[in-house]
Amino acid sequence: MTRGLGYRPLDGERSRHRFPWLPLVRHEWDSLLRTRWGVAVLLLCLLPAFGRLVWLTLLHGFLQLGDAVRTRMQSQAAGELAWNPDQVSFYVEPVLSVMPGMAFFLLLTSVGAARSVARDRASNALELYWTRSITPVGYLCGKWLGASMVVGAITIVAPMLLWGLAVLMADDWSRLQDTACPMLIATASLTLFTLVLVGAAVLLSALPRTPNAALVAWAGLLVGSKAVGVVFARALQWPELRTLSVWDAASALVRAASGLPERGTSLFGSAMVLAMLLLVLGLFAARRLRLQDALA
Amino acid sequence: MRPDDALAPVLAFERVTRWYGHVVALMDVSFEVGREVVGLVGQNGVGKSTLMKLAAGLLRPSQGQVRVCGRDATTRAARSEVGYCPDFEALPEGCSGAHYVTNLLRYHGHGARSAAERARAVLQELGLGQHLDRSIGEYSKGMRQRVRLAQALAxxxxxxxxxxxxxxxxxxxxxxxxxxxxxxxxRGIGVLVSSHVLHELESVVDRVVLVHQGRLLASGRIGELRRLVPELPQRVRLVAARQRELAACLLQLPQVVAVNLTDRDQELQVTVQQPREFLRELTRLGASGSFVIEAVQMMDDNLASVFGHLVG
Structure with missing residues (x-):
């Protein structure tokens, strides 16, 4: 005997949201935390911040490894800006450095942003999105903001939390008074840094057919442009050519805004490189995400 | 649903043509779907998928118009009236059925709570009440199909x-x-269903639309289509005693092309032209009392034979 599934429609009115793609932001964030692998990668990428936290606790004597160690750390903090909690460099430099900053950034974006659109294309999920009220532009916005939230955990939230803890660990409120304003500017510039680089990753992921190809393209862009910048800058004795590196170009903007020492990059050149990159990727992605192309 | 809505077609193809570069995928296709189940039948590569994507608003026609509930199918308003159940596996393995349907509902503009409640209720109605929070990766094929249907109906x-x-x-x-x-x-929902399993489709649909080489070959009820091709010989299965004598008698009829005695007891298969005339003669034969005919079955009065005949 056949048993019917007995579907009957439900009562209730449909609701309408102005931005139906907003749940995509949450979905993108969830997709990282849904798997143990994703959580492990996120924790791994937070290691530099944990390292700095341990440094802080040792420096302020919350953890005791002996006076000799503490004295050595204090002298290093006094000598190097990047290890001095009273300087913005201490919080921002781990994000902007090639190691660990770029390496962990690449790792985290490779889990989400760099494959996001290609992954949906490969699983045919794009068709389901397009039959919803989501437009390709809204879809890209959702992916971009969601992936930025994920990456922002290591580029924005971690430095902010570290700074907050450093303020609480300090002997008095002078650290708060001295670093609050520059830290605010640094956080804003780190937010821009994250949005620009994640935007590039998401747009780039719309171009290849497979997630793996998208990942290779993103790694190639980030690491390849870095290598090209360094090689040309050294070969031609022209330090500004380091700006050819997407990573260095984005870092230069943060350094300039936060008052960190420059590393031979041109601010105007950096802005131009990033603007051109986003423009070109945006044009290609828009062409690729036209419905008939997306579904071909 | 307003009374006039009940009569209006939910899907209308008006002289729709679709090219991919120089390749014509669909040519001058017109048909309507009301609040009924319409089957879309065609071999691979004849434009069936293009037709489905045009109906879902995923593609724009090169010429003509596709309308859903009176609106251009590619508009947001029209897309919100369409439930699309694709033929591919687009279900994420990591999340539960309820979570997946909730997410897709939210992209339609539903709030988080209302989407979650609605998703759970629809999945429950479709028989997945016991498995709402299980990972889709653990679902059977049938359960996955219900999840896909649920996201289309939710x-x-x-x-x-x-x-x-x-x-x-x-x-x-x-x-x-x-x-x-x-x-x-x-429930006021029109359905366009494509399938290669023709005998399954036959039990589900009110009408069929036959597509071949990008053109609309025929459209209508299966029986009506069958009657449009009367020159096609039909096979009739008869169950009767004294089958050899009956076969000899039937061969005298002008409509009978051939008679085959099958391995089964009392069964014979007759190939006839003009089946209506033949059935009239068969009724006369039965009424005369010469033979006791226990069963008559028209073997070719089905979708597969009509489709096979029309596409050659």
Missing amino acids: HEPRFVLLDEPMTGLDPVARSELAVTIRALPA
């Missing part, structure tokens, strides 16, 4: 597109799905 569309919904299902799951699909028109 936002209460007025028109549902089902692309090969029976593929990979066992007979019980197929029957259950057929019953569900058959119930949709009564």
Whole structure:
């Protein structure tokens, strides 16, 4: 005997949201935390911040490894800006450095942003999105903001939390008074840094057919442009050519805004490189995400 | 649903043509779907998928118009009236059925709580009440098919597109799905369903649309289509005693082309032209008392034979 599934429609009115793609932001964030692998990668990428936290606790004597160690750390903090909690460099430099900053950034974006659109294309999920009220532009916005939230955990939230803890660990409120304003500017510039680089990753992921190809393209862009910048800058004795590196170009903007020492990059050149990159990727992605192309 | 809405077609193709570069995928196709189940039949590569994507608003026609509930199919308003159940596996393994349907409902503009409640209720109605929070990766094929159907129905569309919904299902799951699909028109939902399993489609649809080489070959009820091709010889299965004598008698009739005695006891298969005339003669023969005819079955009065004849 056949048993019917007995579907009957439900009562209730449909609701309408102005931005139906907003749940995509949450979905993108969830997709990282849904798997143990994703959580492990996120924790791994937070290691530099944990390292700095341990440094802080040792420096302020919350953890005791002996006076000799503490004295050595204090002298290093006094000598190097990047290890001095009273300087913005201490919080921002781990994000902007090639190691660990770029390496962990690449790792985290490779889990989400760099494959996001290609992954949906490969699983045919794009068709389901397009039959919803989501437009390709809204879809890209959702992916971009969601992936930025994920990456922002290591580029924005971690430095902010570290700074907050450093303020609480300090002997008095002078650290708060001295670093609050520059830290605010640094956080804003780190937010821009994250949005620009994640935007590039998401747009780039719309171009290849497979997630793996998208990942290779993103790694190639980030690491390849870095290598090209360094090689040309050294070969031609022209330090500004380091700006050819997407990573260095984005870092230069943060350094300039936060008052960190420059590393031979041109601010105007950096802005131009990033603007051109986003423009070109945006044009290609828009062409690729036209419905008939997306579904071909 | 307003009274005049009940009569209006939920899907209308008006002289639709679609090219991919220089390749014509669909040529001058016109048909309508009301609050009924319409089957879309065609071989691979004849434009069936293009037609489905045009109906879902995923493609724009090169010429002509596709309308869903009176609106251009590619508009947001029209897309919100469409439930699309694709033929591919687009279910994420990591999340539960309830979570997946909730997410897709939210992209239709539903709030988080209302989407979650609605998703759970629809999945429950479709028989997945015990498995709402299990990972989709642990679902059987039939359960996955129900999840795909649930995401298409959850936002209460007025028109549902089902692309090969029976593929990979066992007979019980197929029957259950057929019953569900058959119930949709009564709720004011029009359905366009494509399938390669023609005999399954036959039990589900009110009408069929036959597509071949990008053109609309025929459209209508299966019986009506069958009557449009009367020159096609039909096979009739008869069960009667004294089958050899009956075969000899039938061969005298002008409509009979051939008679085959089958291995089964008392059964014979007759190939006839003009089946109506033949059935009239057969009735006369039975009424005369010469033979006791226990069963008559028209073997070719089905979708597969009509389709096979029309596409050669």
